[in-house]
Amino acid sequence: MGPAYPYGLVAHRELDLLGVSCCDPADFTRAAELVAASVDRVLPLISHQIRLDQVAAMLPLVGSAGTMKIAVDLSAG
Numbered sequence: 001m002g003p004a005y006p007y008g009l010v011a012h013r014e015l016d017l018l019g020v021s022c023c024d025p026a027d028f029t030r031a032a033e034l035v036a037a038s039v040d041r042v043l044p045l046i047s048h049q050i051r052l053d054q055v056a057a058m059l060p061l062v063g064s065a066g067t068m069k070i071a072v073d074l075s076a077g
Helices: 007-012 025-037 039-045 052-061
Strands: 046-051 069-073
Touching (some): 025 039, 039 046, 046 052, 052 069
């Protein structure tokens, strides 16, 4: 059975993949609790809030000046 993701495409286009889940479920839960308890300190770090269907259009902004973190709202249609 071959890979579920076309890894050759990543190498061919010289794309970088960044995994963001480097903690176990307990660590993630604690981190989410800390963020929820400090929303006023975290919100200034989010430069853009978008819907899932807007991700492709926002890709050019990744890494550009004025873009810190892009939050994707998975509940928005």
